[in-house]
Amino acid sequence: MPLAPADDAFLETLRARLPGDVLRPAEARYLEEPRGRWSGAPTHVALPRSVDEVADIVRACAEARVGIVPYGGGTGLVGGQVMPGGAEAPLLLSLERMNAVRGVWAEENVLVAEAGAILAEVQGAAREAGRLFPLSLASEGSARMGGLLATNAGGVNVLRYGNARDLCLGLEAVLPSGEIWHGLRRLRKDNTGYDLRNLLIGAEGTLGVITAASLRLFPMPAATGTALLVVESPAAALGLLAMARTQMGEAVSAFEIMGRTGWEFLAETLPEVRLPFDDAPEWSVLVEVGLPRGLSPAEALEELFADAFEAGLVSDGLVAQSEAQAAEFWQVRERIPEANRKIGAVSSHDISVPLSAIPDFIPEGMRRLAAVGDFRVNCFGHVGDGNLHYNVFPAPGRSRADHEHQRDEIKRVLHDLVHEMGGSVSAEHGIGRLKVDDLERYQDPAKLNAMRAIKDALDPSGIMNPGAVLRAR
Amino acid sequence: MPLAPADDAFLETLRARLPGDVLRPAEARYLEEPRGRWSGAPTHVALPRSVDEVADIVRACAEARVGIVPYGGGTGLVGGQVMPGGAEAPLLLSLERMNAVRGVWAEENVLVAEAGAILAEVQGAAREAGRLFPLSLASEGSARMGGLLATNAGGVNVLRYGNARDLCLGLEAVLPSGEIWHGLRRLRKDNTGYDLRNLLIGAEGTLGVITAASLRLFPMPAATGTALLVVESPAAALGLLAMARTQMGEAVSAFEIMGRTGWEFLAETLPEVRLPFDDAPEWSVLVEVGLPRGLSPAEALEELFADAFEAGLVSDGLVAQSEAQAAEFWQVRERIPEANRKIGAVSSHDISVPLSAIPDFIPEGMRRLAAVGDFRVNCFGHVGDGNLHYNVFPAPGRSRADHEHQRDEIKRVLHDLVHEMGGSVSAEHGIGRLKVDDLERYQDPAKLNAMRAIKDALDPSGIMNPGAVLRAR
Numbered sequence: 001m002p003l004a005p006a007d008d009a010f011l012e013t014l015r016a017r018l019p020g021d022v023l024r025p026a027e028a029r030y031l032e033e034p035r036g037r038w039s040g041a042p043t044h045v046a047l048p049r050s051v052d053e054v055a056d057i058v059r060a061c062a063e064a065r066v067g068i069v070p071y072g073g074g075t076g077l078v079g080g081q082v083m084p085g086g087a088e089a090p091l092l093l094s095l096e097r098m099n100a101v102r103g104v105w106a107e108e109n110v111l112v113a114e115a116g117a118i119l120a121e122v123q124g125a126a127r128e129a130g131r132l133f134p135l136s137l138a139s140e141g142s143a144r145m146g147g148l149l150a151t152n153a154g155g156v157n158v159l160r161y162g163n164a165r166d167l168c169l170g171l172e173a174v175l176p177s178g179e180i181w182h183g184l185r186r187l188r189k190d191n192t193g194y195d196l197r198n199l200l201i202g203a204e205g206t207l208g209v210i211t212a213a214s215l216r217l218f219p220m221p222a223a224t225g226t227a228l229l230v231v232e233s234p235a236a237a238l239g240l241l242a243m244a245r246t247q248m249g250e251a252v253s254a255f256e257i258m259g260r261t262g263w264e265f266l267a268e269t270l271p272e273v274r275l276p277f278d279d280a281p282e283w284s285v286l287v288e289v290g291l292p293r294g295l296s297p298a299e300a301l302e303e304l305f306a307d308a309f310e311a312g313l314v315s316d317g318l319v320a321q322s323e324a325q326a327a328e329f330w331q332v333r334e335r336i337p338e339a340n341r342k343i344g345a346v347s348s349h350d351i352s353v354p355l356s357a358i359p360d361f362i363p364e365g366m367r368r369l370a371a372v373g374d375f376r377v378n379c380f381g382h383v384g385d386g387n388l389h390y391n392v393f394p395a396p397g398r399s400r401a402d403h404e405h406q407r408d409e410i411k412r413v414l415h416d417l418v419h420e421m422g423g424s425v426s427a428e429h430g431i432g433r434l435k436v437d438d439l440e441r442y443q444d445p446a447k448l449n450a451m452r453a454i455k456d457a458l459d460p461s462g463i464m465n466p467g468a469v470l471r472a473r
Numbered sequence: 474m475p476l477a478p479a480d481d482a483f484l485e486t487l488r489a490r491l492p493g494d495v496l497r498p499a500e501a502r503y504l505e506e507p508r509g510r511w512s513g514a515p516t517h518v519a520l521p522r523s524v525d526e527v528a529d530i531v532r533a534c535a536e537a538r539v540g541i542v543p544y545g546g547g548t549g550l551v552g553g554q555v556m557p558g559g560a561e562a563p564l565l566l567s568l569e570r571m572n573a574v575r576g577v578w579a580e581e582n583v584l585v586a587e588a589g590a591i592l593a594e595v596q597g598a599a600r601e602a603g604r605l606f607p608l609s610l611a612s613e614g615s616a617r618m619g620g621l622l623a624t625n626a627g628g629v630n631v632l633r634y635g636n637a638r639d640l641c642l643g644l645e646a647v648l649p650s651g652e653i654w655h656g657l658r659r660l661r662k663d664n665t666g667y668d669l670r671n672l673l674i675g676a677e678g679t680l681g682v683i684t685a686a687s688l689r690l691f692p693m694p695a696a697t698g699t700a701l702l703v704v705e706s707p708a709a710a711l712g713l714l715a716m717a718r719t720q721m722g723e724a725v726s727a728f729e730i731m732g733r734t735g736w737e738f739l740a741e742t743l744p745e746v747r748l749p750f751d752d753a754p755e756w757s758v759l760v761e762v763g764l765p766r767g768l769s770p771a772e773a774l775e776e777l778f779a780d781a782f783e784a785g786l787v788s789d790g791l792v793a794q795s796e797a798q799a800a801e802f803w804q805v806r807e808r809i810p811e812a813n814r815k816i817g818a819v820s821s822h823d824i825s826v827p828l829s830a831i832p833d834f835i836p837e838g839m840r841r842l843a844a845v846g847d848f849r850v851n852c853f854g855h856v857g858d859g860n861l862h863y864n865v866f867p868a869p870g871r872s873r874a875d876h877e878h879q880r881d882e883i884k885r886v887l888h889d890l891v892h893e894m895g896g897s898v899s900a901e902h903g904i905g906r907l908k909v910d911d912l913e914r915y916q917d918p919a920k921l922n923a924m925r926a927i928k929d930a931l932d933p934s935g936i937m938n939p940g941a942v943l944r945a946r
Contacts, residue, residue, distance in 0.1 A: 107715060107857075108828040152664050163662060165671075177920035186827040188858040189636060190897035191625050191675055192904060193912055193942060194924045197672035198638075202664055208529040218716045231614065242580055245692045249765045251721060292722045295767050355581040355661040386581075424663035431665060439666055446652035450931060451667045456925060457930035469666060 003067045003466060006043055006091040013089075014046070014060045018023050018053060022046055026092050030071060033082045035348075038433065040082045045071070045092040051172055051180055051211045054093070058209065058463075059178030061091060067466040068093050070205035072147025073118065075139040077350070078432025080151065080204045080468045090466065095146045098211060101125045109217040110169065110186045115146025115210050122215070131217035134161035134253075138337055146210045152202035154428030156333075159384040160253040160290075161218065163428070165201040172212040173200055176459035184214050199454070204430050205465040207458050221251070221290025225297025226326035229305060229317035230281040234383070236313045237360035241384055243313065244287060244304055254288035255384030256333050257260070261393075262380045265339035266332065273327055273335050276318055285383070286333050288326075336380055340391055344400040346375065347410045349390040353423035358386060361421055365390060368413045372406055374398075387427040390414065415442065431469045476540045476939060478769065479516050479564040483675045487519070487533045487564075491526060495519055499565050503544060506555045508821075511906065513555040518544070518565040524645055524653055524684045531682065531936075532651030534564060541566050543678035544728070545620025546591065548612040550823070551905025551942045552675045553624065563939065571684060575596045583642065583659045583689040588619025588683050595688070607634035607726075611807055619683045625675035627901030632730045632857040633726040633763075634691065638674040638900070645685040646673055649932035654946075657687050677839035677903050678938040680931050694724070694763025698770025702778060702790035704755040707856065708832035710758050714857055716802035717760060717777055727761040728857030729806050733864075735853045738812035739805065746801040746808050747801055749791055758856070759806050761799075771871070809853055810862075817873040818864045819848065820883045824862040826896035834894055838863060841886045846879055847871075860900040863887065888915065904942045912942070 004010065015023050023046050031040035041240040050053045057113055061068050067090030069083045083090050099116035106129040113122050113416055119140040126133035135148065137155030147153075149171070153164045161167065163221050170185035181198060201209050215228045231237045261278035266273050273328075277284075287304075291297050296393040301319045308314040320326035353361050362379055369375050394403055403410075415425045425438045440448070455462075455470055465473040477483065488496050496519050504513035534541050540563030542556045556563050572589035579602040586595050592613040599606035608621065610628030613658045620626075622644070626637045634640065641656035656670060673681050704710045710730050717725045736753035739746045750757075760777075764770050774792045781787040789938070794800035813821075826834050835852055842848050848867040853863040865883055867876055876883075888898045888911055898911045928935075928943055939945040 017571055054507070071856065105827070105829060107711065109718075110827070123601050152668075154662055154664075158662060162639075165668070168633075175919055175923060177919075179922065181923070182917050183920060185895065185897070187825045187895075187897050187900070189627055189825045189860045190853070191627075191899045192897055193675075193899055193907075193916055194680070194927060195625075195638070195668075195671045195675050196923055198668045199927075202666075202668050207667070219722045221477040221722060238580065245582075247766060249692050249694060249763075251765055272643040290722075292724055292764070292768070293720060294773070295765070297808060302768070352660045352662045354576060354578070356585070382662070387662045422658065422660075424658070424660050425664055426664045427660070427662040428664055435665075443666055444655050446648055446650075446654040447656060447666065447669050449650070449652065450648060450654070450669055454667060454672075455928040457926040 002426065004065045005089045006066050010064050010066055011044055014057065017056050017060060020241050021384045022048055022053060027124050029074065030092050030094065031082065033079055034075060038082045038084045041085050041089040043089040043092060045094050047094050047097050049097045051174065054174045054209055054211055057093060058174045058176065061463050062176065062178055062461060065461050066091055067463050069465055070146065070150065070209045071094070072115065072144040073139065073142045074151070075146060075431045076142045076151060076432060078434040080432035080465065082431060083467060093209060095144060095211065102212065104129045105186060106131055108186055110214055111217055112147050112184055112212060112214045114212045115144060117145045119143050119145065119148060119202065126217050130373060132220050133215060133217055135164055135167055138334055140154065145213055147202050149210050149213055150203065150205050151430040154382065154387065156254045156256060156382065158382060159255055160250055165198055167216045168197065168201060169211050169216055170214040170277060171197050171200060171210055173208045173210045175208045175470045176464045184212060186214050188472050202430070204432060204454060204468050206469045207464060222293035223297050224288060224290040225301045226320040226329050227287045227301040227317060228276055228329045229285050229287060229308065229314045230277070231283050231285055231314055233283060233359065234339060234362050236360060237283060237383055238355060239313045240285060240308050242309070243308055247304055248289055248291065248300060250385070251289045251291050252287065252291050254286065255284040257335060257380060257383035258284050258286070259379045261376055261378040262336045262339070265343050265378060266335060269339045269342035270335055273331055276329065276331060277316065286329055296314070340378060343389045343393050345393055346400050346403040347392045347407050349414050350427050350429045351390055351418045351420060351423055351425060352385065352387040352427035353421045355386045358383060361417065365414055365417055368417060369410065370411060372409055374405065433468055436469070436471055476561045476936065477538045478562045479539050483537050483539055484517055487530065490529050490533060495526060502507055503565050503567065503852045504555060506552055507548060508550060508672045509725060511552050511555045511557045514558050514562040516562040516565060518567050520567050520570050522570045524647065527647045527682055527684050528651050528653050531649065533935050535649065535651055535934060538934050539564055540937055543568070543619070543623065543682045545588065545617035545623070545763040546612065546615045546842065547698050548616045549620060549624060549905060551904045551907040552831060553903060553905035553938065556940060566682060568684065575685065577602045578659060579604055581659055583687055584690055585657060585685060586618050587685045587689045588617060590618045592616050592618065592621060592800055599690050603693065605693050606688060606690055608637055608640055611810055618686055622674050622683050622686055623676065623678050624903040627855065627860065629727045629729060629855065631855060632728055633723055638671055639687050640689045641674060642689055643685055643687040644670050644673060646681045646683045648681045649937045657685060659687050675903070677941050679942050680937060695766035696770050697761060697763040698774045699793040699802050700760045700774040700778060700790060701749055702758050702760060702781065703750070703800045704756045704758055706756060706832065707835050710756060710856055711782050711828060711831060712786045714755060715756060716781055716784070720777055721762055721764065721773060724762045724764050725760065726763050727759065730757070730853060730856035731757050731760040731806060731809065734849055734851040735809045735812070738816050738851060739808060742812045742815035743808055746804055748805060748908070749802065750789065759802055760826060769878065780791065807823045809851070811865055813851060816866050818866055819873050819876040820880050821867045822863040822887050823900050824863055824891045824896055824898060825900035826891060826894045828859045830894045830896065830932065831859060832858060836892065838887055838890055840841060841890060842883065845882055845886060906941055909942070909944055
């Protein structure tokens with residue numbers, strides 16, 4: 001049975017159940033997404049102020065069989081927050097007014113934030129309490145906690161601190177039935193029944209709406225250090241990573257690889273970004289460490305540099321001598337996505353493979369791409385996690401439009417390779433609406449069947465984020 | 474519709490589908506559990522050698538609607554592995570023959586083990602590869618990986634490395650339909666659909682049978698150190714923990730509290746255990762740290778001791794000067810459960826509360842217990858995780874049998890208090906069959922409804938570990 005549209009009659013009913021200003025026509029910004037692939041059908045957005053209002057909205061939608069698209073900061077890259085379509089226009093549900101940090105328990109290393117809280121503000125609230133909330137990614141100034149959890153966001157500190165799911169102790173959420181799950185526990189250990197928390201995390205709003213979360217904080221490392229090291233190859237980068245972890249254990253908090261193409265794109269499109277070496281290195285690695293007191297990160301990184309040079313893993317490098325220099329190194333890494341957008345990718349891939357497959361994956365991907373056409377590849381990312389952004393660009397002088405017809409083939413060629421190597425076609429961005437086909441093609445059939453059974457059990461009418469992750473039925 | 478028994482006709486059919494020696498009558502050891510509360514109905518046990526055989530068995534049970542009780546090392550403390558009953562005798566499914574370590578990828582920090590692998594052997598395989606598999610608990614010599622994951626086991630290193638679920642990257646499992654989920658990924662990041670892995674972990678065999686897992690390994694800390702410190706109170710213990718984490722960050726790998734009663738029980742029942750102080754301290758803490766190279770754990774612990782003494786948190790203490798002395802300190806902590814068994818608990822409680830509630834919980838629990846009767850409490854455990862074993866014993870001269878009639882009341886009183894304080898009535902042991910009533914009483918109703926919906930969706934006949942976690946219908 002198809003869903004009903006969020007039409008005038010429905011909106012009228014809903015308006016009667018809510019305070020006056022909760023419902024309004026959705027401005028354009030709610031109907032766009034960062035890569036410009038989709039635009040949402042014109043509809044209304046609900047802006048609740050409390051979990052009870054969220055529950056009222058979900059119940060009304062469940063009764064009327066109207067679809068709901070939960071909306072966080074709108075930064076998702078796979079279209080999970082934008083539902084195209086006409087006849088069945090869904091209701092958007094933005095959590096932006098539920099943006100409080102409800103509490104910080106520094107002595108417990110716990111913070112409770114509402115779903116609409118912006119990541120940078122959560123980081124700041126932790127910092128004020130002398131603690132670290134380690135989730136960190138390019139969109140942290142606008143991404144909101146609900147969306148970050150719904151998509152199990154990754155970022156640059158996963159190596160040490162884990163993905164978003166690893167940073168969450170408990171949730172408050174509204175289930176598709178409209179029931180409120182009061183699960184905001186501040187416990188490290190709680191083995192009382194099925195792990196509903198991790199089921200909602202990463203479900204991209206298809207099994208319920210996260211309204212608040214209790215989050216893990218960490219002690220601030222006594223001192224941090226940053227180095228930019230030139231490596232001969234991705235294999236040498238992995239050798240360097242192993243050496244760093246042998247020397248410093250979990251203190252290695254970020255380990256990011258960059259290929260020459262990224263540096264070239266920066267030089268071409270963002271000349272204000274200072275590049276620390278005169279010649280763009282074929283491969284370079286940004287290493288960040290946070291050490292306990294008694295150790296000097298600069299000395300530890302100098303020692304790593306010397307040992308890795310000795311071992312033939314590193315040919316050149318710089319250890320940041322100040323916070324300003326560390327920030328300069330990070331600028332190189334963090335502005336690559338902006339340079340990419342200026343160049344214009346034919347196809348972008350957020351993939352992971354087992355760590356030991358990285359050195360084979362990178363050149364083999366290029367070989368297979370060369371059979372499709374003449375492309376440039378900008379390969380960069382969280383190599384310490386086996387997670388690469390492997391983005392394909394036109395050769396100089398050509399535009400993405402010239403290759404539009406090859407996008408599906410490129411995606412297929414690269415994702416097939418990832419799959420052959422035991423990897424994932426979505427390492428950190430999720431499935432959204434962009435990768436529904438990929439999920440069907442590559443996911444284990446038994447898992448896919450289980451996912452569909454769970455979706456039908458918890459959301460029998462299919463109102464929660466219809467068409468995201470699983471095809472709408 | 475009730476389940477069918479694993480009767481002769483069923484066993485005949487099943488035998489025809491399997492190699493000759495897979496099925497046999499279950500010896501007594503399969504029908505007992507460590508606390509002696511239940512004994513299983515006489516039945517047969519299946520001992521498959523491969524995931525395909527497991528799938529054959531599950532399919533046969535699904536077709537005939539025969540219950541399956543998955544069996545690991547038999548060390549569970551809540552009766553998840555023992556199904557009492559007569560008419561509907563289930564089939565036991567022991568994974569003990571699937572005990573291989575399928576592979577170790579040291580450079581990836583990954584190990585793949587089958588469900589029947591014993592924890593100590595997995596630890597050993599990691600150690601041989603120069604890596605650490607940090608899951609560690611009293612029963613590690615007999616507990617098997619499948620059971621450890623199915624119950625999301627905890628232990629002494631959760632503070633630093635997390636629970637069993639945090640150590641698992643992927644699973645191979647047979648779902649209640651008999652489908653095999655091939656999910657043995659070696660990836661740190663994989664956002665492709667619902668988190669079936671975490672749903673099976675902690676489901677105690679009620680949603681499927683785990684047959685193998687890919688597990689996270691860690692670099693070995695360059696050096697470890699151990700101290701036994703006398704603290705004035707549980708509040709002082711938490712102050713010491715905060716100080717330790719400020720000084721050493723995540724390097725604090727274990728932080729165990731012991732009350733005077735535990736030491737008294739050791740002196741009374743296990744005189745061969747050497748107690749490092751002449752007078753049993755009211756409260757003491759066992760601290761273990763693993764530091765990166767360049768730091769001396771002994772020096773770091775001496776410094777912590779001095780600072781904590783200065784701050785009035787610690788009144789006495791010993792920093793181990795050798796591995797032998799560290800082992801001696803650990804003996805005190807690890808043999809408390811054995812001493813408990815010799816004394817004979819009226820009621821044992823594996824609870825957690827938010828860290829900041831610990832100092833109130835311990836005395837308030839004693840106050841409420843005193844209203845029930847005259848008891849001794851042995852309170853010890855993983856205080857760094859907010860997880861206490863709060864075990865209630867008869868006063869000297871009385872036996873557990875004298876208080877049998879008060880067991881339910883004691884449990885109710887303590888669990889009500891835990892619940893009031895936002896805690897969990899099963900921190901690390903799970904629900905099994907022992908705590909099904911507690912789950913119904915204390916769990917959030919929305920979560921409980923979601924759990925039942927998931928169970929019905931994935932296991933519509935209810936064959937998987939019937940009556941564990943959720944009441945059989």
